[in-house]
Amino acid sequence: MxxxxxxxxxxxxxxxxxxxxxxxxxxxxxxxxxxxxxxxxxxxxxxxxxxxxxxxxxxxxxxxxxxxxxxxxxxxxxxxxxxxxxxxxxxxxxxxxxxxxxxxxxxxxxxxxxxxxxxxxxxxxxxxxxxxxxxxxxxxxxxxxxxxxxxxxxxxxxxxxxxxxxxxxxxxxxxxxxxxxxxxxxxxxxxxxxxxxxxxxxxxxxxxxxxxxxxxxxxxSTITLGAAASKMKRRAPESGREYFGKPALSRSGIARRAAGLVEDGDYINLGSGLPTLVAGHIQGRGVFLHAENGALAYDLLDDPEEFDSDFFDAAGNFIRMRAGGAVFDSVVSFEVARSGKLSSVMLGAYQVSGSGDLANWATPGQIGGGIGGAMDLAASGAPVVVVMEHTDSKGRPKLVEQCAYPLTAPACVKVIVTDLALFRWIDGRFVVEEIAPGFTPDEIRAVTPMSFDFATDVRVLGDVELC
CATH class of the missing domain: 3.40.1080.10 (Glutaconate Coenzyme A-transferase)
Known part of the structure; x- marks a missing residue:
């Protein structure tokens, strides 16, 4: 044969x-x-x-x-x-x-x-x-x-x-x-x-x-393409957007606060974009990253001299497997996700509604879009943590009473971390537990056309020690 x-x-x-x-x-x-x-x-x-x-x-x-x-x-x-x-x-x-x-x-x-x-x-x-x-x-x-x-x-x-x-x-x-x-x-x-x-x-x-x-x-193979060695762990500027003439948390600051929600021993999946930055704040901890293409327990690479084109995560970043890590195919990877084995899923969003609906794959009027693994992850039963800036690039609210964008999954979001506040789903309603330094509850309400409450004791956003 x-x-x-x-x-x-x-x-x-x-x-x-x-x-x-x-x-x-x-x-x-x-x-x-x-x-x-x-x-x-x-x-x-x-x-x-x-x-x-x-x-x-x-x-x-x-x-x-x-x-x-x-x-x-x-x-x-x-x-x-x-x-x-x-x-x-x-x-x-x-x-x-x-x-x-x-x-x-x-x-x-x-x-x-x-x-x-x-x-x-x-x-x-x-x-x-x-x-x-x-x-x-x-x-x-x-x-x-x-x-x-x-x-x-x-x-x-x-x-x-x-x-x-x-x-x-x-x-x-x-x-x-x-x-x-x-x-x-x-x-x-x-x-x-x-x-x-x-x-x-x-x-x-x-x-x-x-x-x-x-x-x-x-x-x-007759065509071998070299991988882009520049595709390393993404870095974010340390300066953030301004609201009401005041600086909010930077993208790195948002990611750092989201990393503070993760406990050692957790298995987490990080979506593309801003959630990927969380990886830089959990390196060295006993947290296991999961990727839809088939990797578990890895770190993102910093050094372009170390990359191997066969080792990458679902966002296309090159990775280094940790001791005790595993690689497999996407069949196994989605078995992990949909069976509820993940401790949490961190995703970006176009919009989140007051009911916890998530929209992150298409915009209104768009014919197709980019679903990726987000729908599978959001339907897994694992807590969904949305990590994003409070408004879009044109200043439009991303936290709304009802999503105008096509849904990724209904009623799945449990925590939202933005550059202005941290919201947690409690008893059927989002509650603001933390506000960015220098901002007031009234200012948060002014840029958040969504039903929510404030906790009795609102803390400072980002004021957390990582393990």
Whole structure:
């Protein structure tokens, strides 16, 4: 048996027009099967339906090039747009030239996993109360609503591994396993590109991450992209926004206060953006960070000389695993999240309502957006802590009585940490427990059109000692 093909071009040569093609990869540019994607572009198959977490961002090697080349009629993705980044797919959807289906990240991986397991459908707590549940069957189990999700079989899957043998056994490396195995299992034809092709037996049986029975073709990567060494732990300016002519907490100060909510022994997930800064304030503590792409117990890197492109978190930051840490695929990662194993989830938000509703994936009038893993995390039952500035970049309130933005999850937010105040959900209502230095309760009310109370003893925001 020899599943090795001479080149990516040879491996994709018989892909016909109109097929559904799942393409692995995470974030803007991590561990995409670039060689196979470029080969498919050059092959020219058209009328394709692409299934992916994301089509990547920019560059000449990621799935987005298939859209730009006019080969794609429909996409099924968790991200169709990212803040501050041009999105050709969003533009084509707006013109009616591209069909779009948005799927939460964890549900996407489980729909493909279900297809690979021969299951036709399953019920999920994710998307309940959001626009993505519209038109779907909702059923009550033990007093809670669950949405019916259908399996997502595909014709072809492109995945990327570290090593494979000629039987098709694949080994992944670091936190770059994420979607690849579930994508391959859902496909009639699974093609893997790898950095190294080895003889059978070189990969020990207990280190095979994807058995060869799920893989049909193996090719050597011909396009190797160097990772951006500049993508290190994000730093924030020490100066904050001004309200009423007075400085509020800086972004670093917000993150530091949020870190004070975390106890040693906690397992926490940090969302992209401002919540990522919390990692810098828990380093050296017994707190275990969890990432949706498949990592547990890690620290973000500072030194660009130390980065390894196979080790990254869900926000695309390069990481160093701690002693006792673990890496796995996204199937396991979302099992951790949705089973309620996390101590807390820290997310950013566009809006939070007075009922604790969270909106953080799309703006009104936007066709798609960026769901990522937020819906799965918010539906997990773990306490959701929103970490954000009090108003948006145009000075509009983000704490409102009712969300005008599409919901990520209803009634899930338990704590809000902003640059002006800390709110905690107590007995069905938000209560302000801390206010930024120099600000008054009346000023907090003036910029917060949301129902809330003040604690009897309001403390100074940020006045906390980290363990």
């Amino acid at each position: 020899n599943k090795v093909f001479a080149s990516p071009d040879a491996a994709v040569a018989d892909i016909a027009d109109g097929l559904t093609v799942a393409i692995g990869g995470f974030g803007v540019g991590h561990s995409y099967p670039n060689s196979l994607t470029v080969a498919l572009r050059d092959h020219g198959a058209r009328g394709l339906r692409i299934v992916a977490n994301s089509l990547g961002g920019g560059g000449a090697h990621r799935p987005q090039i298939l859209v730009e080349n006019g080969q794609v009629d429909a996409v099924v993705v968790s991200f169709s747009a990212r803040p501050g980044m041009p999105s050709p797919e969003e533009a084509l959807v707006a013109e009616g030239k591209l069909a779009l289906e948005m799927v939460p990240q964890g549900i996407l991986v489980d729909r493909l996993r279900a297809a690979g397991a021969g299951l036709r459908a399953f019920y999920s707590p994710v998307t309940v109360g959001t626009p993505l549940a519209n038109g779907k069957e909702v059923r009550d189990f033990d007093g809670n609503d669950f949405v019916l999700e259908h399996a997502l079989p595909v014709d072809v899957a492109f995945i990327r591994g570290w090593r494979a043998d000629r039987y098709g056994n694949v080994q992944f490396r670091g936190s770059s396993a994420h979607f690849h195995a579930s994508f391959a299992k859902a496909a009639k034809l699974a093609i893997v590109e790898v950095q190294e092709i080895v003889e059978p037996g070189v990969i020990p049986p207990h280190e095979v991450d994807l058995p060869g029975i799920f893989v049909h073709r193996v090719v050597q």
